[in-house]
Amino acid sequence: MKKARVAFSGAIHEAVEIEGRLKLDDGRIVEEQEVVWLPPVEPRTVFALGLNYADHAAELAFKAPTEPLVFLKGPNTFIGHLGQTFRPSEVANMHYECELAVVIGKQARNVKQEDAYNYVAGYTVANDYAIRDYLENYYRPNLRVKNRDTCTPLGPWLVDAKDIVDPMNLSFRTYVNGKITQEGNTKDMIFSIPTLIEYLSSFMTLDKGDIILTGTPVGVVNVEVGDEVVTEIDNIGRLVNTIVGR
Template identity: 75%
Template sequence: MKRARVAYKGQIHEAVFEAGYLALPNRRMVSEQDVVWLPPIVPKTVFALGLNYADHAMELDFKPPSEPLIFLKGPNTFIGNRGNTIRPAKAAYMHYECELAAVIGRQGKNIKACDAYSYVSGYTIANDYAVRDYLENYYRPNLVVKNRDTCTPLGPWIVDAMDIEDPMNLTLRTYVNGRITQEGSTKDMIFGIPALIEYLSSFMTLNCGDLILTGTPKGSVDTKAGDEVVCEIEGIGKLINTIAEE
């Protein structure tokens, strides 16, 4: 099942994808163009991975990390499908990062990797933009890079975990103005979802509604105001976003 959060005629609804339409709780069917898309989840703690694909690390002239490089993201960063991401006026290089995001569905601590998937309720797409101008060190992404307003589109759907046969074998693609600029597979993650859940839960409790952004493969390119960026993940959908001037 694909689920979304949308605003329609002044109200926020939990919607379900049915036959090409969004089914609202009152069973009214509306088109994707008739709603304002919101992030499909109001996340609690959000964990994001740096350099979790070896090809992306090498693209940036870094050695792949020996343990997960994790930073936190605030709620101000998230916007919905078809939203606008603001490019800072003085930015010289701002690139997208197409990422698979895992949604934690129940509380857990000291979770073993072999049990990790039972704690995942679903998956969505994140586009975690980075402004390289402000980056001090890829091993320590600072707040001004990864916690900027509007810089993490999320959605459009949460797809139930049971509907994704193998989350560690999904194709990711990004298109800028209709041209494919990035392609990779989740099978190339350095630290897969089970390993990340085991690692995080070894020192802290994971809760229902927590979100894990799992990193991006190589192929990130600069984006300019007016660009339409589409992040696509097999089995989940397409997350559409436009770059806007500050």
């Protein structure tokens, strides 16, 4: 099942997809263009992976890590499908990053890899923009690189974990103004979803609603004001976002 969170007629609703339309939790059926899309889950603790694809590490002239490189993101960064992301006027390099987002479904502590999927509620699409002008080094992603307001579109859907046969074999791609600029597959992650859940839960408790952004592959390019960026993952969704100035 595909679930969403939207604002409609002055209220926030949970919704499900019904033949290309949205059925709200009060029973009303509306068109996708009639609502304001919100992130499909309210993010709690959000873990983001740096350099979790070897080709992307090489693209940035870094060595592939031997241990997960994890940093945290604040709730201010997240917006929904069809949202607008501000591009700072003073920067030269703002890159999209298409990523599979893993949503934790229940409290997890000291989870083993073989049990990890039992703790996953579902999956969604993230576009985790990076302002690379401020990148210090790959062990210290500067706050100004990854925690900008509006710089992480998330959605449109939360897809139930049971509906995804193999989350470690999902193709994804990014389009800028209709031109494909990035392609990848989750099978090429350095650290798999079960590995990440085991790693994180070994030293801290994961809670329902926590999110793991699993990284992006090679193919990031600069985006400019006015660009439409589409990040999509097979069987998960198609996330549309526009770059605006401020």
